[in-house]
Amino acid sequence: MSYARMKFYCDEERCIECNGCSVACAxxxxxxxxxxxxxxxxxxxxIEGKEFSVSVACMHCTDAPCEQVCxxxxxxxxxxxxxxxxxxxxxxxxxCLYACPFGAPQFPKDGAFGTRGVMxxxxxCAGGPEETNSAKERELYGQDRIAEGxxxxxxxxxxxxxxxxxDEQEVSKIYRKRVMSRGKGVQSAPYGWSTAYGx
Amino acid sequence: xxxxxxxxxxxxxxxxxQNAKAIIIFGANPxxxxxxxxxxxxxxxxxxxxxxxxxxxxxTKTAAKADLFAQIRPGTDIPFMYGMLHxxxxxxxxxxxxxxxxxxxxxDVMKEAKKWTPSLTANVTGVSEDLLIQITRAYAKSTPGTLxxxxxxxxHSIGSSNTRMAPILQLALGNMGEEGGGCNILRGHDNVQGxxxxxxxxxxxxxYYGLSAGSWKYFAKSWGVDYEWLAGRFKxxxxxxxxxxxxxxxxxxxxxxxxxxxxxxxxGTNLKALFVMGNGITSISQQAKVKEALxxxxxxxxxxxxxxxxxxxTDKKDDVFILPAATQFETSGSVTATNRSAxxxxxxxxPMYESKTDxxxxxxxxxxxxxxxxxTKGMLIKENKKSFKFPEDATDEIARIIKxxxxxxxxxxxxxxxxxxxxxxxxxSMRGIGPMKGEYYGLPWPCWTESHCGSPVLYDVxxxxxxxxxxxxxxxxxxxxxxxxxxxxxxxxxxxxxxxxEITAKNIEKVLGIKLSxxxxxxxxxxxxxxxxxxxxAKCMEFGIAPYGNAxxxxxxxxxxxxxxxxxxxxxxxxxxLVKKYPTYKDKTNHYRVDTRYASVQNxxxxxxxxxINLVTGRLVNLNGAGVENRASKYLAALTPExxxxxxxxxxxxxxxxxxxxxxxxxxxxxxxxVKAHYSxxxxxxxxxxxFHFAGFFQGEDRTGNYPEGTKPYAVGESANTVTNYGxxxxxxxxxTKGGLCRVEKA
Numbered sequence: 001m002s003y004a005r006m007k008f009y010c011d012e013e014r015c016i017e018c019n020g021c022s023v024a025c026a027x028x029x030x031x032x033x034x035x036x037x038x039x040x041x042x043x044x045x046x047i048e049g050k051e052f053s054v055s056v057a058c059m060h061c062t063d064a065p066c067e068q069v070c071x072x073x074x075x076x077x078x079x080x081x082x083x084x085x086x087x088x089x090x091x092x093x094x095x096c097l098y099a100c101p102f103g104a105p106q107f108p109k110d111g112a113f114g115t116r117g118v119m120x121x122x123x124x125c126a127g128g129p130e131e132t133n134s135a136k137e138r139e140l141y142g143q144d145r146i147a148e149g150x151x152x153x154x155x156x157x158x159x160x161x162x163x164x165x166x167d168e169q170e171v172s173k174i175y176r177k178r179v180m181s182r183g184k185g186v187q188s189a190p191y192g193w194s195t196a197y198g199x
Numbered sequence: 200x201x202x203x204x205x206x207x208x209x210x211x212x213x214x215x216x217q218n219a220k221a222i223i224i225f226g227a228n229p230x231x232x233x234x235x236x237x238x239x240x241x242x243x244x245x246x247x248x249x250x251x252x253x254x255x256x257x258x259t260k261t262a263a264k265a266d267l268f269a270q271i272r273p274g275t276d277i278p279f280m281y282g283m284l285h286x287x288x289x290x291x292x293x294x295x296x297x298x299x300x301x302x303x304x305x306x307d308v309m310k311e312a313k314k315w316t317p318s319l320t321a322n323v324t325g326v327s328e329d330l331l332i333q334i335t336r337a338y339a340k341s342t343p344g345t346l347x348x349x350x351x352x353x354x355h356s357i358g359s360s361n362t363r364m365a366p367i368l369q370l371a372l373g374n375m376g377e378e379g380g381g382c383n384i385l386r387g388h389d390n391v392q393g394x395x396x397x398x399x400x401x402x403x404x405x406x407y408y409g410l411s412a413g414s415w416k417y418f419a420k421s422w423g424v425d426y427e428w429l430a431g432r433f434k435x436x437x438x439x440x441x442x443x444x445x446x447x448x449x450x451x452x453x454x455x456x457x458x459x460x461x462x463x464x465x466x467g468t469n470l471k472a473l474f475v476m477g478n479g480i481t482s483i484s485q486q487a488k489v490k491e492a493l494x495x496x497x498x499x500x501x502x503x504x505x506x507x508x509x510x511x512x513t514d515k516k517d518d519v520f521i522l523p524a525a526t527q528f529e530t531s532g533s534v535t536a537t538n539r540s541a542x543x544x545x546x547x548x549x550p551m552y553e554s555k556t557d558x559x560x561x562x563x564x565x566x567x568x569x570x571x572x573x574x575t576k577g578m579l580i581k582e583n584k585k586s587f588k589f590p591e592d593a594t595d596e597i598a599r600i601i602k603x604x605x606x607x608x609x610x611x612x613x614x615x616x617x618x619x620x621x622x623x624x625x626x627x628s629m630r631g632i633g634p635m636k637g638e639y640y641g642l643p644w645p646c647w648t649e650s651h652c653g654s655p656v657l658y659d660v661x662x663x664x665x666x667x668x669x670x671x672x673x674x675x676x677x678x679x680x681x682x683x684x685x686x687x688x689x690x691x692x693x694x695x696x697x698x699x700x701e702i703t704a705k706n707i708e709k710v711l712g713i714k715l716s717x718x719x720x721x722x723x724x725x726x727x728x729x730x731x732x733x734x735x736x737a738k739c740m741e742f743g744i745a746p747y748g749n750a751x752x753x754x755x756x757x758x759x760x761x762x763x764x765x766x767x768x769x770x771x772x773x774x775x776x777l778v779k780k781y782p783t784y785k786d787k788t789n790h791y792r793v794d795t796r797y798a799s800v801q802n803x804x805x806x807x808x809x810x811x812i813n814l815v816t817g818r819l820v821n822l823n824g825a826g827v828e829n830r831a832s833k834y835l836a837a838l839t840p841e842x843x844x845x846x847x848x849x850x851x852x853x854x855x856x857x858x859x860x861x862x863x864x865x866x867x868x869x870x871x872x873x874v875k876a877h878y879s880x881x882x883x884x885x886x887x888x889x890x891f892h893f894a895g896f897f898q899g900e901d902r903t904g905n906y907p908e909g910t911k912p913y914a915v916g917e918s919a920n921t922v923t924n925y926g927x928x929x930x931x932x933x934x935x936t937k938g939g940l941c942r943v944e945k946a
Contacts, residue, residue: 014241016260018234018820019838026834033837046845046881051263159234160241183248186217186627 004167005062005081006124006146008155009175010055014162017042017053024157025057028125029142035106037122038154055154055163057122058083058104066096066105081168082124087140090118124165125152200382201407202759203366204375204752205672206604208392210657211345211381212538212643214627217242218379221337221344223252225276225365226351226937230260231820233385236537237261247379250337254279254326255351256815256937257845257888258881267334270883272325273813274355274769274938280364281766282320283335284312284371292339294373300687301671302370303679304755307763323766323777339372343380349387351817354937356783356797359930360764367754367764375752376658378628386537388824389527393535396604396644397597401443401791406601408728410440417729421600422577432570434466442791444470445932446479450492451793462794472498473509476524476557480509481894482825484923484934487870490514490897502560505827508894511905521907524557525550532590533614540629540641540653541609543618558589598649602728602746605645607736608653617641629655639667647746648736658752663692664743673701673748679757686749693743701748702727702735711742760784760929769938770797770926771806771867773813773885778802784929791932800925810867810940812850813886816919826892830912842872842896842916845879845888846943854943861946863899864889866922866939873899873946874917887943891919891936 017040025031025038038057044050060083067075067083074089075096096119097105108117127144130137137144145152155165164171181187201207213236216222222240229237241264243249253265254276262268271279287293288309298305317328324331338344346369352361366375366382374380386392398405408414419426430436444452444465452470455463463469473480473496480489493499493513501507502522510519527534528547535541550556555563565574577596578587587593594611601607617624617640624631624640631638642653647664654667662668670686677684677700685698699710703726708715715723715734724730727739727746739746755762768778784797821838822829829835844862856862858878864887865871873896874889882888895903895915903915919936926935 013245013264014238016230016234016237016264016820018230020234023821023834023838033833046258046879048258048262048268051258053263160238178245182245184246186242186246 004169006060006166007081007168007171008057008059008124009164009171011162011164011175011178012052012054014160015040015053015055016160016162018159020157020159021055021154021163024153025122028145028153031120031142032108035108035120037104037106037120055158056102056104057154058100058124059102060122060124065099065101069095069099071095076129078126082126082146084123084126084128084141085119085121086129087118087120092116092118094119125150200362200366200384201674202756203363203370203754204658205674205747205750206657207395208539208604208644208657209382209384209386209537210375211378211383212540212629212655213239213383214625214629215378215381215538215656216240216345216347216383217246217627219243219249219343219345220247220379221250221252221341222347223254223334223338223344224261224265224347225254225279225361226353227347227349227385228255228259228261228351228817229347229349229385230264232349232387232818234820236385240264250341252334252338254334256813256882256886257817259817260820267330267337269324269326269330269334272323272773273815273886274357274772275324275766276352276361277357277364277764277766278315278320278323279326279331280368281312281315282317282324282331283338283368284308285315285320286317286332286335287339287371288312290339293371297373297375298371301375301751303682303684303751303753304763305367305371308367308371308754311763311765323774323781342372342374343377344369344372344374345379345381345383346374347383347385349385351937353928353931354933354935356770356926356928356935356938357764357767358928358933358935359759360761360767363754363756364764366752370752370754376656376660378656378659381656384537387818390534392537392539393533393541396535396601396606401445405597406603406606408603410442412440415439418600421580421731422573423580424573424576428573438466444793445791447483447927447932447934448791448793448795449473450485450488453492453495454488455793461796462788464789464792464794470496472496472500474500474502475507475509476502476560478503478507478825478827480507480825481512481918482891482920484920484936485868485925486512486897486918486921487868489920502557503827504554505831506906506910508825508827511895511902512897522560523552523554524560525554529554530556530558530590533594533609533611535644536641538641538655539604539643539657540639541614541617541644542641543611543614545618558593599731602730602736605647605651605654607733608642608646608649608651609644610649613642613649643667645669645745645747648733648740651740660686660688660690660749664690664745665692665740669745669747670698670749671752673699673750675750675753679753684750684753686751690744690749695742695744698749698751699744700750702739702744702746704730704735707735707738711738713738768801769935770800771810771924771938771940772801773807773811773940775805775807787929790927790929795927795932796925797929806867806940810865810942811885812941812943814864814866814922814924814939814941815882815886815888816891816923816936817888819890819892822890822892824892825894825918826914827894827912830892830914833913836913839890840914841875842890842893843875843877844943845882846876847880847882847884847887848878850884850887850943851876851878854945856943856945863944863946864922865942865944867924867941868922870921871898872896872917872919872921887941889919889922894918897921 042053075085125145127137128141216239251265252267253262321328454460499519502524529550531546533541565571578592591611623635629639639653639655646653722732723734727735821835862876893916896917923936924939
């Protein structure tokens with residue numbers, strides 16, 4: 001048997017750049033302004049026929065480049081695939097930022113000659129290496145919603161359910177269902193909408 | 200809307216949009232203004248292959264998801280829709296039997312539509328003939344189609360014609376009273392529908408009862424107060440039936456008498472005090488005038504959870520009171536959603552610190568003013584109680600009194616039950632299951648009796664009244680110009696065939712073919728709107744008919760200055776050549792107590808010479824209304840920390856404005872704002888877009904020092920409404936914020 005592997009997916013046909021995800025993330029983890037664990041990127045803004053938006057955060061890669069390049073080895077990958085790091089080991093060197101294809105790592109202090117603080121990034125709302133749901137975990141990494149059985153704040157807030165998160169099998173099942181049901185008519189009573197991300 | 204078919208409200212629901220095969224949006228941007236509701240639009244696209252058509256002056260986030268997009272010149276929606284109708288009638292795509300049975304006056308529309316050939320329409324609207332034809336074909340051939348609008352359609356000097364034109368287009372295509380069809384107006388704020396229904400307005404009593412002596416007497420009786428006492432509260436009786444000032448023009452009531460100001464008709468006195476609950480003061484046009492008026496008042500009271508920005512705008516030093524009002528989380532009660540559904544809301548926390556709920560503020564005020572007993576008596580009547588429980592008894596009072604829009608079924612008990620059983624309702628059809636079977640979520644009004652299910656789709660004759668069916672309302676008499684106004688089609692399962700008039704004590708026996716008992720005759724009210732005995736509603740349910748009649752919708756409103764909607768250029772038009780051809784109205788005296796200028800403004804000069812750029816205002820996704828509560832959130836403010844102007848790079852470059860430069864926007868009113876230029880191709884070279892959520896700066900001046908310590912929001916900036924132009928709708932007096940002019944220059 002295989003373990004669940006957690007993934008994000010953003011359906012760009014549904015993303016409307018409402019920023020619900022990024023604001024929910026910042027509020028949930030009480031991030032300093034300027035730290036964007038998640039952001040919405042819009043390409044070709046205002047150009048007819050070409051504009052689209054997508055919500056991006058740490059993609060929790062299988063073979064995570066950040067982990068590969070980290071000189072102090074502060075990253076660890078959970079069995080469910082969530083990529084986390086230990087802020088007490090991190091030296092804020094920024095190598096992970098160079099390696100990351102998505103620009104996910106964030107640093108609390110910036111500016112040309114400012115000192116950089118330790119790295120901060122999306123935890124998929126799974127906290128960090130500290131004791132689960134402890135005050136210290138909360139302080140350093142924000143909420144640990146996964147431990148509480150909750151959906152990460154971003155996807156929970158997503159207004160159009162463009163952003164899907166969860167076990168990769170489930171994520172692909174939801175997306176597959178979306179594709180398969182295109183043009184097949186509305187699903188209304190007596191069948192009802194399935195809950196959460198089923199639609 | 201109300202003048203076309205009876206009610207001015209969204210006819211279907213957000214969920215029902217999923218049933219549409221085509222969606223056409225005029226002057227609305229749901230992806231930004233209704234992001235959660237927009238999911239239903241996307242679902243219609245995905246599941247139903249619905250064509251999403253957006254007609255808007257700029258390429259919005261909604262347009263980014265559209266199949267077809269037309270960048271229309273502001274204020275030309277009527278020509279665009281006539282252009283569509285021209286093509287529809289020419290090709291015979293209209294629904295003839297529907298029009299014959301259910302619409303009055305369509306011939307006049309057909310005659311006008313003949314003039315709007317694709318080439319004329321293209322010239323006036325700026326949309327190419329090819330695109331117009333493509334859009335018309337896509338919309339007319341894919342039925343049911345739903346038509347969506349919001350403030351982009353209403354905020355014009357011809358707004359009340361715009362909102363009749365859209366229903367006419369839907370009537371021509373037979374898209375009314377259908378799942379997946381309808382006119383779906385998106386309400387912009389929480390409980391706007393409820394506030395309108397309860398008449399937080401100046402021209403009717405709650406429930407749209409009008410201001411006649413009969414209506415006042417009905418309310419006096421229902422509130423348990425003496426009519427003469429009520430009348431005694433006015434200067435004299437004749438003022439009871441006069442419309443008051445509107446939010447758009449209250450400032451005129453203060454400034455009248457000064458040079459250049461409009462004359463008022465207000466019982467020989469100017470307005471002296473202002474009591475504000477909500478943020479409207481800084482979200483209407485003419486901010487410079489609003490400031491002048493605020494400064495000239497004797498008293499200003501602002502009840503708001505945040506510092507209302509009227510307090511920042513004014514230079515008045517004394518007698519400005521800021522009352523801390525509680526938020527929605529600190530109180531409970533029912534709110535009405537855009538689709539006429541009620542939803543009960545529970546208190547999350549008790550009012551914090553010194554804040555008080557809105558109703559407590561009003562109760563305290565009524566006590567001080569000496570009419571608390573009369574003010575609250577209506578809540579005691581139903582069960583003859585000694586004391587009331589708020590808001591339950593207030594909700595029950597509303598249910599007891601408001602018959603016009605069918606709130607009889609909205610008892611607090613039922614509304615709470617719906618809230619507690621959210622999970623038992625289908626989100627598309629709103630039908631309940633299990634213990635909620637047979638009811639629609641939130642009992643969308645009209646909900647005729649305490650056991651009625653609610654009406655999810657207005658004017659739907661395909662379902663029985665007991666399942667929410669009905670015809671169009673018989674509101675405009677029985678005959679006009681010798682033509683019967685009653686419908687030529689009956690409601691499903693009704694025992695009264697075909698059309699029938701609204702039910703009164705006089706005609707009930709004849710229409711239903713029954714005999715009332717002596718006891719019933721004694722108890723019955725004069726008509727369905729004032730029959731608190733419930734006899735009319737009960738008999739109507741028994742016979743499967745809606746109490747308000749089954750009539751034709753009218754394309755022609757014979758009491759309006761334009762009987763059928765006619766194009767008229769905005770007061771400030773960039774097309775002087777078209778102003779001659781499509782001039783605005785004559786000036787209007789005593790329009791909600793204020794003389795209002797139309798032709799005299801439009802003809803004063805060729806505005807397009809000095810102010811060649813169209814000014815479009817609108818919302819941002821992270822902010823709402825005047826923006827005060829959102830700009831006080833650091834994360835929301837961080838998304839748009841500064842006031843800006845979307846400007847086409849070509850236009851900007853011609854004025855030497857670089858991306859990120861500061862620029863001035865000058866208005867024909869002689870006012871100006873200084874904002875940051877943001878290059879964007881979402882607007883053409885002939886127009887600019889500015890968001891209207893900012894405040895704190897006024898014509899370049901930083902007024903943020905006026906914020907009491909610790910209350911300054913994270914984001915501040917110029918208010919768009921400092922430069923929106925003069926201009927008000929001829930019927931409703933809504934300001935013309937979506938069709939003005941401006942001039943830009945580098946700051």
